[in-house]
Amino acid sequence: MLHLASRSPRRAELLSRLGLDFGLLDLDVPEQQAPGEPAFDYVRRVAREKAGAGLLKVLGAPGAVVLGADTEVILEDRVFGKPADAGEAAAMLRALSGRTHEVLTAVALVGAGREAQAASLTRVTLDALSEADIARYLGSGEWQGKAGAYAIQGRFEMHVARLDGSYSGVMGLPLRDTAGLLRQFGLLPA
Numbered sequence: 001m002l003h004l005a006s007r008s009p010r011r012a013e014l015l016s017r018l019g020l021d022f023g024l025l026d027l028d029v030p031e032q033q034a035p036g037e038p039a040f041d042y043v044r045r046v047a048r049e050k051a052g053a054g055l056l057k058v059l060g061a062p063g064a065v066v067l068g069a070d071t072e073v074i075l076e077d078r079v080f081g082k083p084a085d086a087g088e089a090a091a092m093l094r095a096l097s098g099r100t101h102e103v104l105t106a107v108a109l110v111g112a113g114r115e116a117q118a119a120s121l122t123r124v125t126l127d128a129l130s131e132a133d134i135a136r137y138l139g140s141g142e143w144q145g146k147a148g149a150y151a152i153q154g155r156f157e158m159h160v161a162r163l164d165g166s167y168s169g170v171m172g173l174p175l176r177d178t179a180g181l182l183r184q185f186g187l188l189p190a
């Protein structure tokens with residue numbers, strides 16, 4: 001049985017598009033980048049920790065497989081996770097305005113004695129955002145709980161000039177990479 005270790009409704013919605021049955025595990029894994037830890041290592045580690053924590057919850061169940069994922073927005077050497085408040089969200093949006101950043105999503109699939117990982121990198125270029133654009137977007141509340149303080153699947157897409165990579169990866173679960181992992185575990189036909 002497949003389980004999704006995530007509180008994100010987007011991840012559940014995306015995973016359901018692959019046509020599999022799965023259960024949901026509610027977990028709270030701390031997300032804290034270690035000093036000097038490269039962004040790529042950090043995102044992969046957190047995805048693995050989410051899946052691993054989920055597996056601990058279902059270890060009794062034979063054949064249990066758990067999927068965890070983590071998404072961060074990377075601007076040069078800065079990593080933007082979920083903003084704590086509107087002030088932090090505004091600062092992230094100002095930094096991202098008119099520039100190209102990367103959205104990195106790592107996915108981990110773990111079962112008893114088995115583990116596989118994938119990572120998806122998408123380059124996103126934003127139009128220049130005015131202070132009025134930012135204020136209006138903050139007022140929508142859509143930034144809450146989103147890495148980099150925006151959700152491409154909502155009204156923010158009007159500011160996206162270019163996307164090179166995986167749209168579902170930006171939303172939190174890259175479907176092509178996820179399907180590849182599920183095939184490795186025999187959960188999707190090869």
Ligand SMILES: Cc1cn([C@H]2C[C@H](O)[C@@H](COP(=O)(O)OP(=O)(O)OP(=O)(O)O)O2)c(=O)[nH]c1=O
Pocket residue numbers: 005006007008010011027031050069070071072073082103145146147148150151152153170171172
């Ligand atoms: C950039 C971007 C991020 N996001 C979301 C995806 C993730 O849910 C979130 C990043 O936070 P994550 O820590 O990756 O995930 P989460 O805390 O929401 O869920 P969980 O750990 O329980 O699985 O940002 C969007 O929905 N749209 C976007 O355009």
